[in-house]
Structure formats: structure tokens, C-alpha cells
Amino acid sequence: MAPIAHQLDPNKPLGDQLVDEFSRLIAIGEWEPGSRVPSVRALAVDVGVNPATVQKALTALHERGLLVAQSTAGRFVTRDSDLIAATLAELAAVYAREFVARMRSLGVSRERAQRFIQQEWTLTSEKGED
16 A cells, blocks of 8 residues: 555544545555455554554445445455546545635735646646656
């Protein structure tokens, strides 16, 4: 499993953060459609949390349809490309709302915020991060 991309936020429930992070891994293809998800125990060790917390997060992803359980074989990422695309769009919207809220709290105009995005996109593209 790829490492957690973001530092854990002590002000947000850990289970919710795991749901977000595991959803992100699915949305960006790090956990490929149809691939087997690591075991609860392995994920708990990788992330450094209680297995019960990981179990709850995986159950939430199963309820959303992002994971499919096969009784003896484990959990697998859905092959539903529309659901995966919708998850990516949902995550992107959350990040965009957070960015907009922060820019507004700084008193930054829409036009200036858009320039910031364009500048950062160009800088990260030049560094090969695009």
C-alpha cells in the first residue's frame, strides 16, 4: 500500500480520515480496479492505528460500493469505473471548497486565486509532479 498522503489531523476522527485516504487511493488508481485490498491487520500496521478503526473504514467503503467482499478471498476494489470517477470528482470538490474557503479567509479575489493555481500548476509541472 502507498503511504498515507497526508498527515493525520488530530481534530478529525481517524476513521473518517482513513475513509478519505482509502477513497483517494482508489480514485487515483493506486488501488487498481479489481485488485485485492491489503488485510485489515496489514493496513493497521502500515498506518499505525487500531485494526478496529481500519475495519470500520473498510466497511464504510464497502457500503459505498467502492469495495467488494468475497467471502473467503478478501476485499477487492470495485470495477465500477463510473463510481470511481464520481469518487474522484467528489474528492476534488472537497479540496476545491477547502482552497476557496482559505482564499476567501485571506481576502483573495477569485481572479488572484486562479492565478495562484495556474502558477503552482506550472511550477509543479516543471518539477515533474504533473
